[in-house]
Amino acid sequence: TLGPAPVVENVRPVDGLPEIVNTPLDQLVQDIIASREVSDLSGEGDESSFFVADLSAVYESVKMWRESAIGDRVEIFYAAKCCPTLPVLHLLSLLGVNFDCASTAEFQQVLSLPSAPSPERIIFANPCKAPSMIRAAADAHVDMMTFDNADELYKVKKAHPNAKLVLRILTDDSKSLCRLGLKYGAPLETCPGLLALAQQLGLNVIGVSFHVGSGCKDPAQFSDAIWRSRKVFDMGKKVGYDFKFLDIGGGFERPTFAEMSDVVRDALDVYFPRESGVRVIAEPGRLLVSSAFTLATNIIARRRALEPASVAAQEEGEGADVMYYINDGVYGSFNCILFDHVTPDTHLLTHQHQYVGATRQALEGTNTEMASIWGPTCDSMDCVRSLVRLPAGLQVGDWLGWSNMGAYTLCAASRFNGMNKSPVNWTTGGESKDAKIVRAVLDAFAKR
Numbered sequence: 001t002l003g004p005a006p007v008v009e010n011v012r013p014v015d016g017l018p019e020i021v022n023t024p025l026d027q028l029v030q031d032i033i034a035s036r037e038v039s040d041l042s043g044e045g046d047e048s049s050f051f052v053a054d055l056s057a058v059y060e061s062v063k064m065w066r067e068s069a070i071g072d073r074v075e076i077f078y079a080a081k082c083c084p085t086l087p088v089l090h091l092l093s094l095l096g097v098n099f100d101c102a103s104t105a106e107f108q109q110v111l112s113l114p115s116a117p118s119p120e121r122i123i124f125a126n127p128c129k130a131p132s133m134i135r136a137a138a139d140a141h142v143d144m145m146t147f148d149n150a151d152e153l154y155k156v157k158k159a160h161p162n163a164k165l166v167l168r169i170l171t172d173d174s175k176s177l178c179r180l181g182l183k184y185g186a187p188l189e190t191c192p193g194l195l196a197l198a199q200q201l202g203l204n205v206i207g208v209s210f211h212v213g214s215g216c217k218d219p220a221q222f223s224d225a226i227w228r229s230r231k232v233f234d235m236g237k238k239v240g241y242d243f244k245f246l247d248i249g250g251g252f253e254r255p256t257f258a259e260m261s262d263v264v265r266d267a268l269d270v271y272f273p274r275e276s277g278v279r280v281i282a283e284p285g286r287l288l289v290s291s292a293f294t295l296a297t298n299i300i301a302r303r304r305a306l307e308p309a310s311v312a313a314q315e316e317g318e319g320a321d322v323m324y325y326i327n328d329g330v331y332g333s334f335n336c337i338l339f340d341h342v343t344p345d346t347h348l349l350t351h352q353h354q355y356v357g358a359t360r361q362a363l364e365g366t367n368t369e370m371a372s373i374w375g376p377t378c379d380s381m382d383c384v385r386s387l388v389r390l391p392a393g394l395q396v397g398d399w400l401g402w403s404n405m406g407a408y409t410l411c412a413a414s415r416f417n418g419m420n421k422s423p424v425n426w427t428t429g430g431e432s433k434d435a436k437i438v439r440a441v442l443d444a445f446a447k448r
């Protein structure tokens, strides 16, 4: 267990939180679909797409972190950009999780949470900030911030001379889905010069950060990055700094988390043993929220594919029989296909308007066909799946579900073509032990 929720200062009434029910996620999806009464081509009912988000899954991810090999050593600073929704941020704040923010709006959102976390609980982890953002951070007493270039040091000297600076270094991200090193991170050979300049300007550099890339596939990238960080700590020593802060960034994913955390613990034990007194933080985003969100989309139109593929061609992955059009797409929640290199996984929620969802219906024994799935905008780029095997005979009005849709989805959705963004329905998840703890944490805060 996580122990008691931390004491929170400056408590205000819980403003602005949406309704949060307490129904198991699959049941809530089913209830909402039933209430929509979408059946056939008659146009009746409400077919609009929607998310269901289960806060107990967010809690469970935090628990997983804290019970892992690095749980008692590495503090979480949740990467708010990944899913900056009020219930998620509120719960994390109550659980004592801190925040990685990338912009003025993000740190203002965190500071104005109902629990009013103090500014020391934020790291402004954007190495290339507009001067106005640095001024805003100074005004808000957000002191910890990253840099990776000389101009940033001059800007900070001017706008926030008391900042606690963290040097973001370049590490190997070649095995990651999203390679952040293309944009950020000082190569090791530039670090001595940057640190000497910071010292010359009288700036307070407290340590080092890195990000191995989002969706990291190779744990060795973490050990290599921690080794590089050690080198930069030693460079700091040479110019008179005594760093006590290491930020190992994000990049963690559920399937590989146990292995990653073992590797990180071992590397920390070698290069930053506990006796060193170095505070270690991480900025996980995806790991905490991805599994908590399921999206339900409705089939709003259907066509035979223009050139039905032969069986042989289908097996080669060359063509679809049928084209389904759903009411969220790559300009909306599925922007993760373009920006996050995701291939979203779909399951049937209804088949010919009968609910089949919670079983994640297996395909065995059902006639199947190859389908392509398209978003609602008039752009042919708006393709959600170019070829996927689905049970045959789906109809207009049927619902398709999409799991693991919490990370980098609704936060970057647009309203291109005037399409609505899919709204979120919140639950604490039912009667599981984790759900009860979440409910207790939220209730305890609301009663203060």
Ligand code: PLP
Residues within 6 Å of the ligand: 079, 082, 100, 125, 126, 180, 211, 213, 214, 215, 249, 250, 251, 252, 283, 284, 285, 286, 287, 407
């Ligand atoms: N920290 C920084 C600086 C980032 O840029 C990102 C993602 O872009 C994250 C943390 C979160 O990464 P992830 O969601 O892969 O854990």
